[in-house]
Amino acid sequence: MRMNRRSFLQLATLAGGGMALRLYHLPALDAQEKLPELTPQAFVHIAPDGTTTIMARASESGQGMRNMLPMLIAEEFDVDWKSVRVQQADLDESRYGRQFSGGSMNTPLGWDPMRRVGAAARQLLIATAAERWNLPASACTTAHGRVLHKASGRSASYGELATDAASRKAPALDSVALKDPGEYRIIGHSTQGVDIPAITTGKPLFGIDVQLPGMLYASIQKAPVFAGTVKSANLDEIRRMPGIRHVFVIEGTIRPSAFTPWEPGMEPGIAIVADTWWQAQTARSQLKVDWDLGPAASQSSEGFRQRAKELLAQPPGNTVRAYGNVESSLHAAAKVVQATYEYPFIAHMTMEAQGATAHWKDGRMEMWSTSTQPENGRELVAQTLGIDKSVITTHMIRSGGSFGRRLQNDYLVEAAWIAKRVDAPVKLLWSREDDISHDGLRPGGTMGLTGGLDAQGRLTHWRQHFITFGENHHLASGGGIGADSYPAGFVPAYAMYTSAQPLMLRTGALRAPGDNAYCWVAQSFLDEMAFASGRDPLEFQLELLGNQRVPWTVGQPDAVGDHEPTGPSVLVPERFKGVLQLVAEKSGWATRKKQPGRGMGIAAWFCHLGYFAEVADVSVDKDNNVTVHNVWAAGDIGSQIINPRAAENMVQGGIMDGMSALGQEITLANGRIEQSNFHNHPILRMRQTPKIEVFWNRTHYAPTGLGEPSLPPVLPAVTNAIFAATGRRVRTLPLQRSGFNWA
Amino acid sequence: MLFKLKVNQRIETVDVSPDTPLLWVLRDVLHLVGTKYGCGMGVCGACTVHLGDQAIRSCSIPVSALGDQPITTIEGLAEAERHPVQLAWESLDVPQCGYCQAGQIMSATALLHHTPHPTVEDIDAAMSGNLCRCGTYTRIREAIQHAAGLGHAAAAHKTAHGA
Numbered sequence: 001m002r003m004n005r006r007s008f009l010q011l012a013t014l015a016g017g018g019m020a021l022r023l024y025h026l027p028a029l030d031a032q033e034k035l036p037e038l039t040p041q042a043f044v045h046i047a048p049d050g051t052t053t054i055m056a057r058a059s060e061s062g063q064g065m066r067n068m069l070p071m072l073i074a075e076e077f078d079v080d081w082k083s084v085r086v087q088q089a090d091l092d093e094s095r096y097g098r099q100f101s102g103g104s105m106n107t108p109l110g111w112d113p114m115r116r117v118g119a120a121a122r123q124l125l126i127a128t129a130a131e132r133w134n135l136p137a138s139a140c141t142t143a144h145g146r147v148l149h150k151a152s153g154r155s156a157s158y159g160e161l162a163t164d165a166a167s168r169k170a171p172a173l174d175s176v177a178l179k180d181p182g183e184y185r186i187i188g189h190s191t192q193g194v195d196i197p198a199i200t201t202g203k204p205l206f207g208i209d210v211q212l213p214g215m216l217y218a219s220i221q222k223a224p225v226f227a228g229t230v231k232s233a234n235l236d237e238i239r240r241m242p243g244i245r246h247v248f249v250i251e252g253t254i255r256p257s258a259f260t261p262w263e264p265g266m267e268p269g270i271a272i273v274a275d276t277w278w279q280a281q282t283a284r285s286q287l288k289v290d291w292d293l294g295p296a297a298s299q300s301s302e303g304f305r306q307r308a309k310e311l312l313a314q315p316p317g318n319t320v321r322a323y324g325n326v327e328s329s330l331h332a333a334a335k336v337v338q339a340t341y342e343y344p345f346i347a348h349m350t351m352e353a354q355g356a357t358a359h360w361k362d363g364r365m366e367m368w369s370t371s372t373q374p375e376n377g378r379e380l381v382a383q384t385l386g387i388d389k390s391v392i393t394t395h396m397i398r399s400g401g402s403f404g405r406r407l408q409n410d411y412l413v414e415a416a417w418i419a420k421r422v423d424a425p426v427k428l429l430w431s432r433e434d435d436i437s438h439d440g441l442r443p444g445g446t447m448g449l450t451g452g453l454d455a456q457g458r459l460t461h462w463r464q465h466f467i468t469f470g471e472n473h474h475l476a477s478g479g480g481i482g483a484d485s486y487p488a489g490f491v492p493a494y495a496m497y498t499s500a501q502p503l504m505l506r507t508g509a510l511r512a513p514g515d516n517a518y519c520w521v522a523q524s525f526l527d528e529m530a531f532a533s534g535r536d537p538l539e540f541q542l543e544l545l546g547n548q549r550v551p552w553t554v555g556q557p558d559a560v561g562d563h564e565p566t567g568p569s570v571l572v573p574e575r576f577k578g579v580l581q582l583v584a585e586k587s588g589w590a591t592r593k594k595q596p597g598r599g600m601g602i603a604a605w606f607c608h609l610g611y612f613a614e615v616a617d618v619s620v621d622k623d624n625n626v627t628v629h630n631v632w633a634a635g636d637i638g639s640q641i642i643n644p645r646a647a648e649n650m651v652q653g654g655i656m657d658g659m660s661a662l663g664q665e666i667t668l669a670n671g672r673i674e675q676s677n678f679h680n681h682p683i684l685r686m687r688q689t690p691k692i693e694v695f696w697n698r699t700h701y702a703p704t705g706l707g708e709p710s711l712p713p714v715l716p717a718v719t720n721a722i723f724a725a726t727g728r729r730v731r732t733l734p735l736q737r738s739g740f741n742w743a
Numbered sequence: 744m745l746f747k748l749k750v751n752q753r754i755e756t757v758d759v760s761p762d763t764p765l766l767w768v769l770r771d772v773l774h775l776v777g778t779k780y781g782c783g784m785g786v787c788g789a790c791t792v793h794l795g796d797q798a799i800r801s802c803s804i805p806v807s808a809l810g811d812q813p814i815t816t817i818e819g820l821a822e823a824e825r826h827p828v829q830l831a832w833e834s835l836d837v838p839q840c841g842y843c844q845a846g847q848i849m850s851a852t853a854l855l856h857h858t859p860h861p862t863v864e865d866i867d868a869a870m871s872g873n874l875c876r877c878g879t880y881t882r883i884r885e886a887i888q889h890a891a892g893l894g895h896a897a898a899a900h901k902t903a904h905g906a
Binding site for chain 2: 061062063064190192193195196197199200201202203204205206208209211217242276277278279282349350351352353398399400401402403429431432433645646649650652653654655656657660677678679683684685686687689691692
């Protein structure tokens with residue numbers, strides 16, 4: 001169970017193509033740091049009364065990690081779930097292994113080691129009892145938190161054995177036997193979210209709820225333009241306002257370069273520290289700042305659109321993958337279809353805005369962090385403040401949503417930076433407006449597509465030119481595409497190219513990064529090609545998946561898709577077909593009614609090791625208002641649905657999230673983000689929620705994660721349904737830019 | 744400036760500027776942090792509390808505009824036992840991240856107080872001011888229906904409103 005750099009990278013590639021490596025760049029890994037073997041003692045603590053405390057190692061932002069990972073341990077430990085107490089671990093990767101939540105990777109990364117930790121803990125207790133009873137361990141068994149010797153009728157509770165067991169050497173994790181899945185009593189059975197009673201009664205639980213004696217509150221005013229710096233400000237006046245304790249100018253380390261890497265550094269601004277947050281905000285509203293806005297002030301959405309148009313007309317900058325001589329053979333196709341797809345920048349909009357609490361005292365930094373990449377956060381704080389990592393303690397606090405936002409640690413670094421200058425604990429909170437205008441945005445993109453059909457209406461050619469952001473081959477975080485992006489490999493002649501234009505903005509992963517846009521483009525264009533061939537889109541896609549796959553070919557060495565996917569990150573056509581066929585059956589696809597103003601659309605995708613197919617049933621009224629009535633979802637995430645009720649909730653949420661994305665966009669004018677709150681970057685509301693039915697296609701593959709893969713297919717399922725209802729193709733998002741609105 | 748408030752059956756005196764929104768009095772002065780900040784402009788519902796028996800957005804009402812009506816927050820929703828709405832939320836495992844759910848529960852309890860047997864349309868109308876970024880609306884809708892049934896069966900259940 002050693003998780004060294006190499007094995008982590010192998011696992012990282014499992015997340016669905018080599019792209020994951022760029023999305024989840026972990027500086028700590030570059031140091032070739034080795035982590036020790038996991039021990040059951042680190043994760044399982046037993047009180048004399050038999051209460052079992054299981055440490056949850058991953059951060060919780062609503063994906064159910066505080067249940068899922070401890071359930072795996074509890075199952076193999078053979079205790080009743082009702083006797084288990086779950087405790088969030090602090091950050092300590094030398095003890096717990098990777099404490100990273102992203103890319104739907106906690107299930108595939110935790111499935112084997114967490115069960116083995118539980119099994120090793122059980123084996124320790126059996127060995128303790130066997131020694132006490134002078135029996136061979138093989139004669140003993142366990143049930144409901146007790147070790148049993150059936151022949152003699154002897155038994156001992158785990159609580160009675162715990163003290164002796166704790167000092168024994170744990171068995172090697174790869175030596176322990178695991179249960180037969182037929183014996184599972186916890187895995188596959190719904191458990192209530194461990195924090196739910198605290199949520200329903202309003203107990204302090206989230207990052208924003210952290211309270212410490214003598215704590216001060218901080219707010220930061222940043223420039224309206226990315227990386228703008230402070231020339232001068234009325235700081236003395238602000239310092240005299242009620243409740244104000246400190247005002248600091250943050251010079252910042254971020255540079256307004258045309259390409260911003262994963263963690264571009266601290267943004268400049270003015271930090272205001274007060275007795276209450278409202279006082280800090282009130283003082284902030286009186287700030288008069290002369291900003292040096294810098295070069296980013298010239299950016300605009302219109303400029304990006306113009307440049308994308310120019311780049312689309314030019315030879316591509318980079319080849320991600322090309323085979324089958326698309327360029328020279330396309331003219332031989334019986335039918336050629338061309339289309340340009342465009343999707344916008346969008347923001348994360350976690351319900352809890354970004355923030356963190358930090359306390360600098362006696363040369364030590366204590367942080368209360370909602371990061372989903374907490375070790376990276378600790379590393380960045382150490383680098384930015386020039387302190388040693390070893391003086392930093394990180395408590396991992398539940399967050400009000402991440403959706404990829406909390407993979408970035410900018411707010412944590414800011415809180416620590418302020419705390420180091422203040423003789424008190426400090427809670428930094430961003431306003432909603434800060435949260436949008438300083439988000440690590442999902443980058444927008446433009447795709448030029450050309451498809452070819454043969455005389456029998458089969459898809460023969462696929463040429464895709466992706467206009468993204470970056471410099472040369474360095475693409476903005478969240479703006480790269482893999483050489484295995486479907487339908488690569490399944491079309492006889494294929495080419496994927498990229499060209500990049502400069503960008504001076506922070507970008508990053510948003511739930512189902514990359515896939516949340518690429519699925520929409522690919523599955524929309526496949527629907528167009530099916531229509532052009534006069535065939536049913538389901539039948540057309542099943543035929544495509546039946547094609548002999550073209551072997552992997554590497555593009556340019558520095559293209560994003562330069563790592564050949566292996567193991568479960570290789571798309572299995574039978575699994576893709578399996579979810580398509582299941583959703584078709586459940587939705588009544590074959591017998592759907594075709595009527596003006598109402599239609600059904602189908603789409604499927606494979607990402608983050610999971611397969612989902614979705615059908616949307618949509619009506620469009622005479623004023624082009626769109627209502628989604630029903631969504632059917634079929635998923636294949638392997639052999640087990642670990643926590644079924646939570647899993648269904650997660651899928652329904654992914655579908656709502658994907659539908660919301662159809663109506664959102666972030667635009668820029670004079671370098672300024674024009675959206676400011678939920679009213680102009682909307683999230684769908686209850687009255688817009690369709691009936692959503694979720695079905696599982698169980699397969700023999702190891703279980704994989706669920707945070708992301710249910711999201712992507714709903715976007716094209718809805719827009720393909722709009723086409724079925726109206727004959728009008730949505731090629732530009734948000735829907736408003738294609739002439740539609742949500743009802 | 745001193746303001747006297749009745750919060751969760753207790754009289755509290757707070758010294759804040761008159762424009763301070765109720766939300767920040769609750770959170771940062773009275774340390775009742777169950778009520779959440781979401782948008783600061785009354786469009787997301789995360790800060791919903793009851794003023795009298797009405798659901799209001801505490802981020803958008805300054806402390807000086809409250810008058811003398813009692814305030815109920817998520818912490819004060821039920822006295823000894825849980826409110827049927829809280830129980831329904833728990834038994835249906837409604838929350839994902841959970842951040843918006845205090846506001847959802849406060850809107851749902853106000854709805855059921857005025858409309859004990861709501862239709863789906865009533866529920867959608869009353870709840871569409873509360874955003875859930877995780878998209879748990881399907882469960883919220885089910886939980887309200889469930890609670891309406893529970894409330895009927897346990898008519899004697901005592902809440903902060905005596906409803």
